[in-house]
Amino acid sequence: MLLGRIVETSVALAATAARGKKVALLGTTLRELAPDERAIGARYLAGEQPHKTGIGYGLVREVAAAVPAAGAATLELAEVDARLAAVVPLVGPGSAGARKDAFGALLARATAAEQQWLCELLVGGLRQGAEASMVVDAVAKATGVPVADVRRAHMLAGDVGAVAAAALADGAPGVARFGLTLFRPILPMLAQTADDAPAALATFGGEAAALELKLDGFRVQLHKDGDVVRAFSRGLNDVSQTVPEAIAAVRALPARRLVLDGEAIALFADGRPRPFQDTMARFGRRGDAAAGDPAATPLSLALFDALLVDDDTLLARPASERFGILGALAPGLAVPRLVTADADEAAAFYADAVGRGHEGVMAKALDAPYEAGSRGAAWLKIKRVHRLDLVVLAAEWGSGRRRGWLSNLWMGARDGDRFVMLGKTFKGMTDAVLAWQTAALLAREIDRDGHVVHVRPELVAEFAFNDVQRSSRYPGGVALRLARLVRYRDDKTAASADTLATVRALTPGTESKLSSLGTTDPE
Numbered sequence: 001m002l003l004g005r006i007v008e009t010s011v012a013l014a015a016t017a018a019r020g021k022k023v024a025l026l027g028t029t030l031r032e033l034a035p036d037e038r039a040i041g042a043r044y045l046a047g048e049q050p051h052k053t054g055i056g057y058g059l060v061r062e063v064a065a066a067v068p069a070a071g072a073a074t075l076e077l078a079e080v081d082a083r084l085a086a087v088v089p090l091v092g093p094g095s096a097g098a099r100k101d102a103f104g105a106l107l108a109r110a111t112a113a114e115q116q117w118l119c120e121l122l123v124g125g126l127r128q129g130a131e132a133s134m135v136v137d138a139v140a141k142a143t144g145v146p147v148a149d150v151r152r153a154h155m156l157a158g159d160v161g162a163v164a165a166a167a168l169a170d171g172a173p174g175v176a177r178f179g180l181t182l183f184r185p186i187l188p189m190l191a192q193t194a195d196d197a198p199a200a201l202a203t204f205g206g207e208a209a210a211l212e213l214k215l216d217g218f219r220v221q222l223h224k225d226g227d228v229v230r231a232f233s234r235g236l237n238d239v240s241q242t243v244p245e246a247i248a249a250v251r252a253l254p255a256r257r258l259v260l261d262g263e264a265i266a267l268f269a270d271g272r273p274r275p276f277q278d279t280m281a282r283f284g285r286r287g288d289a290a291a292g293d294p295a296a297t298p299l300s301l302a303l304f305d306a307l308l309v310d311d312d313t314l315l316a317r318p319a320s321e322r323f324g325i326l327g328a329l330a331p332g333l334a335v336p337r338l339v340t341a342d343a344d345e346a347a348a349f350y351a352d353a354v355g356r357g358h359e360g361v362m363a364k365a366l367d368a369p370y371e372a373g374s375r376g377a378a379w380l381k382i383k384r385v386h387r388l389d390l391v392v393l394a395a396e397w398g399s400g401r402r403r404g405w406l407s408n409l410w411m412g413a414r415d416g417d418r419f420v421m422l423g424k425t426f427k428g429m430t431d432a433v434l435a436w437q438t439a440a441l442l443a444r445e446i447d448r449d450g451h452v453v454h455v456r457p458e459l460v461a462e463f464a465f466n467d468v469q470r471s472s473r474y475p476g477g478v479a480l481r482l483a484r485l486v487r488y489r490d491d492k493t494a495a496s497a498d499t500l501a502t503v504r505a506l507t508p509g510t511e512s513k514l515s516s517l518g519t520t521d522p523e
Contacts, residue, residue: 001037003080003110004073005029006044007117013128014401022130026138030164033077038168039161040081042139046132046160049121052237053087054095055103057123061450063104064119069112080106080118120399127400132160143167145175153178155372158187158236180259180313183223185232187373188261189305191362194380197346200363203380207366208341210323211349214360214381215302215335216276216466217265218243218283222250222303224258231264242283244294246301253330259308260326261370262335264299272357276481277469302335304362307370319378320366339366350382359383359466385464386506388480388498389489391419392461394454395441398426398434405434406441406453411463411480415500419457420476422503428464428484437488457494462486468506476500 009029016022026045033041043050083106090098107115120126136154140147145167153163153175166174180186194200201209219234220243229247230240240247243264250258266274266282278297306326307314314322327334338349350361360383368378390411398407408426412419429437437459444455463483471479480503 001033001041001077002073003075003077003114003117005032006041006077007113009045010047010117010126010128010130011113013130014403016129019134022134023138023141026130026135027142030135030138030142030168033168035165035169037077038165039159040077041161042135042164043159043161044077044081044121045130045138046135047121047126047128047130048132048160049084049124050161051081051084051088053084053099053103053122054090055087055099055122059096059100059103060119060123063100063107064115067104067107067115069107069115070109071111073111073114075106075109075114125399127398127402129401135160135164139164139167143171145172149175151373154187155374156180156186158185158373180308180315182225182257182259182308183230185221185223185236186259186307187236188219188221188234189371189373189379190375191379191381192375192377194363194382197350197361197363197382198343200380200382201341201343201346203377204363204365206341208339209346210319210337210339210364210366211346212304212335212337212362212364213302213353213358214362214383215263215265216273216359217263217279217299217302220246220262220264220301222246222258222260222262224250224253224255224260226256227251239283243299243301245299249301249333255309255329257308257310258306260303260330261305261307262301262303262333264301266297267300275469276467301333303330303333304335304337305370315370315372317369318367319364319370322370323366354384383466386467387462387464387486388413388503389460389462389492389496390422391457391494391497392437392441392455392459393419393421393457394452395437396424397451397453402426402434404438406438407434409437409461409485410452411461411483412457412497413476413500413503414494414497415476419494419497420500421474422476423471423474423479423483425463425480425483425485428486433485433488460489460492460494460497462489468503476503478504 009025012025013022029045087099087102110118136150137147140150150163150167154160156178157163166177194203221232223230229251230238231243231246233239246264266279268274282297282299303326306322309325309329340346353361360381363380365378390413392409393412394410395406396408398405408424410424411422413422440459441453441455444458445453446456447454464486465480465483467481468478469481471477
């Protein structure tokens with residue numbers, strides 16, 4: 001199949017609103033794939049780039065501006081994937097130039113539409129309104145395999161391409177081959193949100209639930225077979241080299257075979273969490289080598305679920321059983337947990353967690369199985385949120401379904417008679433907001449730099465965010481982490497926006513009058 005067919009489907013997906021029609025479009029294209037293209041095509045249709053190429057936004061922008069498009073579509077899908085895979089080993093001296101040359105050679109073979117699609121895919125900007133879950137539904141529709149079975153296989157495999165290839169080749173028997181296998185990580189179970197701890201209990205119908213610390217660390221899934229222990233990230237990448245402390249801790253556990261879910265986190269000596277950046281400093285950009293010094297920033301392991309112990313697969317067991325097994329297996333590593341149905345006790349547990357510097361708590365239904373890859377209501381996260389009124393300094397033109405709208409906002413705080421940038425966000429915007437802000441920002445345009453429109457610092461907006469982190473990128477030395485737009489403040493002027501001093505006071509783990517209960521964004 002030509003890459004152009006995938007691009008054509010992507011464009012059609014972005015222009016289609018109804019989920020059923022999107023699934024039908026995906027199913028049609030999936031059926032057209034040759035056997036050796038099915039895994040590749042499914043991943044690309046889901047907007048996934050499976051290779052860690054090291055090709056970032058700067059390189060993409062530079063090469064795309066310099067390489068003319070091909071006049072006709074000739075690139076085969078398998079060739080594109082092979083060329084991108086060949087970039088992965090390019091490391092060390094001269095690798096930047098080699099990546100540039102390889103990417104330039106690929107773009108030279110692509111049409112204008114294919115160039116744009118490839119660039120958006122590589123920088124994570126392919127917003128076509130379809131992702132892995134929709135491709136999974138399309139696989140079910142294309143093969144006649146029950147959608148629940150395909151979803152379960154995807155949860156266990158963590159790879160929409162592998163599942164699509166198996167289903168398209170062998171139908172239900174192919175899908176049934178996927179199970180919990182040591183050293184093949186599965187997608188982690190995810191959480192929805194709740195406003196506060198009592199509200200979370202109410203969601204569970206007033207029944208007792210497990211409340212545990214929500215640690216702002218690095219999610220790890222640990223697999224053990226005898227003395228062999230490996231760790232995998234939330235993205236299912238092998239990060240064993242980066243977490244030797246976790247590897248050693250799990251190797252010492254008495255069980256012979258294990259699959260455990262947990263969090264690696266850097267703590268101060270008193271047990272309070274260090275800034276999230278300190279934890280992430282231990283992880284290399286490409287996830288294949290330790291970046292930080294374990295002696296300078298040791299990581300602690302906190303386990304919160306057991307998925308396999310020796311010969312017992314626990315995924316279908318209720319959470320209460322899994323938690324009990326984990327507590328007996330690794331009492332010193334299990335995350336602190338309270339089981340209660342009392343709203344006051346739940347609120348006090350949350351307040352204590354936040355007071356100790358953690359970002360909130362998790363509330364988990366005791367009768368729920370472990371639903372790999374699912375963001376269901378059985379897990380709820382309650383996180384502290386900061387809110388600030390900041391000035392919009394610039395915005396970037398959107399891509400995919402946001403094409404034609406100014407989307408990525410540059411946020412700024414007052415610092416004397418100037419405004420200091422604190423980061424960017426494209427989250428929290430409905431189509432109506434995108435349309436309004438595009439018109440409002442263009443009316444205040446003062447300059448353009450490529451895809452960036454700079455504006456007069458007049459519009460004030462309320463932004464919610466998790467915390468403030470150190471940043472060498474911005475002149476104020478700080479940036480907002482996980483920010484989203486809440487609303488525009490037409491009742492405020494730029495002169496009344498929050499100051500840089502206020503932002504700097506919101507250090508990680510510090511309560512302030514700007515904090516409130518809630519959550520800001522997906523995990």
